[in-house]
Amino acid sequence: MKKILVVVDYQNDFVNGSLGFEGAERLDEAICRKIDEYAGDEIVHTLDTHGSDYLDTYEGRNLPVPHCIKGTEGHRNYGKTAQKLEGTRSFEKSSFGSLELGEYLKRGGYDLVELCGLVSNICVLSNAVIARAALPDAEIIVDPECTASADEELNAAALAVLKGIQITVP
Numbered sequence: 056m057k058k059i060l061v062v063v064d065y066q067n068d069f070v071n072g073s074l075g076f077e078g079a080e081r082l083d084e085a086i087c088r089k090i091d092e093y094a095g096d097e098i099v100h101t102l103d104t105h106g107s108d109y110l111d112t113y114e115g116r117n118l119p120v121p122h123c124i125k126g127t128e129g130h131r132n133y134g135k136t137a138q139k140l141e142g143t144r145s146f147e148k149s150s151f152g153s154l155e156l157g158e159y160l161k162r163g164g165y166d167l168v169e170l171c172g173l174v175s176n177i178c179v180l181s182n183a184v185i186a187r188a189a190l191p192d193a194e195i196i197v198d199p200e201c202t203a204s205a206d207e208e209l210n211a212a213a214l215a216v217l218k219g220i221q222i223t224v225p
Contacts, residue, residue: 068129
């Protein structure tokens with residue numbers, strides 16, 4: 056079985072930076088354990104990536120909080136997870152989902168894709184949908200212990216939507 060773990064946007068700005076929220080830092084240990092579980096399998100990660108023109112973008116006009124500006128501390132991965140992700144392939148993305156990641160998954164022919172990271176109701180959800188489209192017969196998993204949102208209601212709603220599109224939420 057060909058498996059891959061995708062760590063989505065576990066970056067400083069989403070943990071303790073401009074869009075950080077209480078509890079996001081607690082995912083560090085769970086994500087590290089998940090990375091350890093995938094030792095011997097492929098592990099990749101996404102990086103939300105913006106430039107100095109962020110506030111002029113569609114997203115920036117709707118979420119006017121500069122974050123994950125390339126080259127800043129906020130753009131870097133957080134905590135022990137950052138160390139474990141060193142040397143793994145990254146996908147920089149300027150939007151919620153990564154079409155490049157989707158193409159990579161499709162070309163890779165994975166049987167199982169697991170996603171973890173932040174934020175459950177935005178980038179994790181978006182990339183899980185892309186993974187489902189890229190690999191319609193693969194098992195796609197989002198472990199609720201390894202994702203979160205600043206808004207608990209949106210987190211629960213995102214997990215319900217994921218289940219609804221046949222993504223495994225254990």
